[in-house]
Amino acid sequence: MQKNNHKVSGFVRRLGGVISAVAIAVSATAAFAAEDTITIGYAVSKSGPYAGGADMTVTPNYQLWVHEINEAGGLKLPGGRQLPIEVVEYDDRSSAEEVVRAVERLATQDKVDFILPPWGTGFNLAVAPLMAKFGYPHLAGAAVTDRASDFVKRWDTSFWFMGGGRDYTSALSEILLKAREEGKINDKVAMISVADGFGIDLAKAARPDLEAAGFEIAYDKAFPPATSDFATMLNEAEATGADSFIAFTYPPHTFGLTKQAKVANYNPPVLYLGVGAGFPVYPGIAGGPVDGVMSLGGVDPNSELNVAYRARHEAVVGRAPDYWGSVLIYASLEMLAQSIERVGLDRAAVTAELSGGSFETVLGTTKLENNQLRNIWWTGQWQDGQFVAVAPTDRKGAATPMLPKADW
Amino acid sequence: MLEHLINGLVLGGTYALIAMGLTLQYGIARIMNLAFGDTIIVACFGTFVLFSGYQLSPLLALFVLVPAGFALSYAIFFFIMQPLVERAPHTAALEVDSILVTFGLLFVIQGILLVVFGGAYTSYSFLNTPVDLLGTTVAANRLSALVLALVLGAILIFVLFRTRWGMMLRAVALAPESAPLYGIDVTRVARYAFSIGGALAASGGVVISMYQTFTATAGVVFTMKALIVVILGGKGSVFGALVAGLILGVVETFVAAYIDPGLTLAATYTVFLGILLIRPTGLFGKGG
């Protein structure tokens, strides 16, 4: 039994945070004057089924970034002038129609200077045509897609910061291949995925990669997102004798799978889980050490930039960021700020600068390739209480994958 | 085979547990409570706060949150539902009113939870230990849901069929129009039925929070699942809710094991639709 105190102290702080945020929003609206501020608008899911994802990865980073910029006196413009940010935020209520209309509203009614993207692959695609039409740079953060290059051609103001399913699965199969060659695992893989865009895209990307690496996918099932009981699936997967268990899942499933695996004492040498395994609360939810569990993302614990970012996030938001998307989204915001500092508020110029410029961000020196961020950790693993990056293996700061996974 | 049956019954225990409260609220108090699942979520967060903030075991939290659930539901009925019940010319009007008003209530509860806890996924670890049940390993926290459902179900059935008070509840469920003729205060009975329903929802929330990840907005998922079970079992029938919940759990598990985990929910709804077509008032329903 291990508790997860972290969150409760967070919620009291948060309640205070909400109240002060409302106060700030009200006073900011009262003091509204277009020339003295830069308006940044966004619509994210604050209610409905997508609120959980947005609340972990997207919204806290927007808040952190705005807070830091305004603390420092505002966004810098060419010539040294500084203007504070004024935020216009909407709740898309996890509905595609709402998010589309909110972006129309931000662009044509509120006429904000810049628009930040919503959470999720589907919603980023839903707003992409509008962002391109109205000429806003679209920094698609929380969106995993293999078709980013097509989309950049179609919508030339779009930027993609989270890579594609194929990137994650080929990094994983490389690790598996090496482990098999070292005799640590057999050639069987059991794979489950949640039946929605994210799970299916990754499962689809994983199949050819794993097969090319000579693995047999002994169990391959998709389950509905509302599933809460994983006893049967884990039993079936275990019965195949596969040494590697891969699950492309969302947090509720990731947590449920972890608990069930612990109860059933299921300890495959490779345990790879989806979104949620890279949350700081994960070891608390698992109720014990989780060394060896792998997932998407990861961080380099020795990177000073990253350590500092995590400390600031915790200080301002009241809880630690996740180990995957948060830092990428924060980096995209830093790039936006630096572009504005170099070229001003002209959106076309900012778009060009984002596309071609080089930036100093929390990820280090960052430059986009074909409007896509490629400087991403594809695979991470829990080692000694930290979720460290293990792939790409040849990148500086990568840890060595620790296999087999430690027993629960 | 036995293994799947056991896993299915354990899963079904959760469904039965959440459905019993709703069947009392709907079958006896005649309130179609769309905010039922949000009551469950409130209890989930309550347990989480008591456990993480005050180190109170969720099993002890039951003794705090179940009476709290009763009191909250009592207040809701007294202040919101009772005026509607009293002004409604017939049951159909009350049904529309209660759908609309509990739809509003759902948003209020959800909104408060969002402000206080945010939208994040919440989960913690308690009693996540293996228990050997006839050779099948099940999680102790999941098993506790089944045990609680069976115990509470048995108590309720005993009260309903073996006590004078239970007879009054059943009389109101069957014939709300003629019950006053026998000196039964229908509104009072309805108020207690609604409150007991709320207490059951709270007990479900406490247990569920031990193994299921919850968010402020997940209430509607529980409401819909509970409604399916209630309608399948026949509204107002505690025994029906118990049986229907267990059946759905077993069906889902067998489909996951022998056909495809992707079809579990499709199978649930197929069974549900199929049974309704054969028995239009559910398994143990006494007429529409």
Add this chain to the structure above:
Amino acid sequence: MSSKLKFGLIVCVWLVFAAAPFYLSDYGTGLLLGMSGYATLATAWALFSGPTRYVSLATVAFFGTGAYTVAVLSEVMPYPLVLLVAAAIGCALAAVVGLSTLRLAGVYFVIFTFGLAELVRQTVTWWEVNITHTLGRYIFLPLEGRHIYWQLLALLTLTLIISWLIGRSRLGLALKAVGDDESVAAHVGIDVTRAKLLLFMLSATIITLVGAIQAPRWTYIEPSIVFNPTLSFLTLIMALLGGPGRLWGPMVGAIPLFLLFEWLSANFPNHFSIILGLLFIMIVFVMPNGVLAKFDDLRRGSN
């Protein structure tokens, strides 16, 4: 007011709305688009549920089916044909559903239709995952907000005309009889089942078309986006609020409620749910029989 004058007034208002995209911003058009979408859904819903008093939660089953049809077929056949196919699929689905379910009554019908919507969603998901291996689908049609708005406005107009005609026809009278007392209706020689089935199919076809028309606006769809059960609830609430038994009732419920949602989510993004919920509870207490009935009451009171 003479009926000629009334008709002329309606035509003028209609023209003002039809020309709106020329003088409104994209956001204004988007607002009208969303509004006419819900107005159509609520009116179509009430077409069946108003007179029969059968409360259906299957709205999103048909809406999503329409959206999916467009996503699957938009690249293989011309757009108008896609809409026709969508309507046909919706109509056929409604026929099957109607034949099997209309003998259920009361809440059993309500939950059955909800279950049906979920079953359709699960089936589509399973099919996409296991047969076509693509869950999300892209819709790249060259349709902008205003094009979608005009289509919805046309559909709404058509729906209102149909609703008006039915209200005056023998079928309408038959259905009113069903709502009042099904057994009496049967005794006086009305083919109750046939009348209900026809109306259910008509209502479902229109709802399918709304989904089909709106889908291109989202570029990307997947089951969780187009089979979101909230849509069924909102449609129901809007129609109930305005009074489903009247021609303009559902619209009178849909439009203010839609604008209220928009205003709240823009001004209170963090407290939207609480305020909305409280307003809802208040509305029920102030207007027990729907907004239109309240207006009728007021008018009667002042006369």
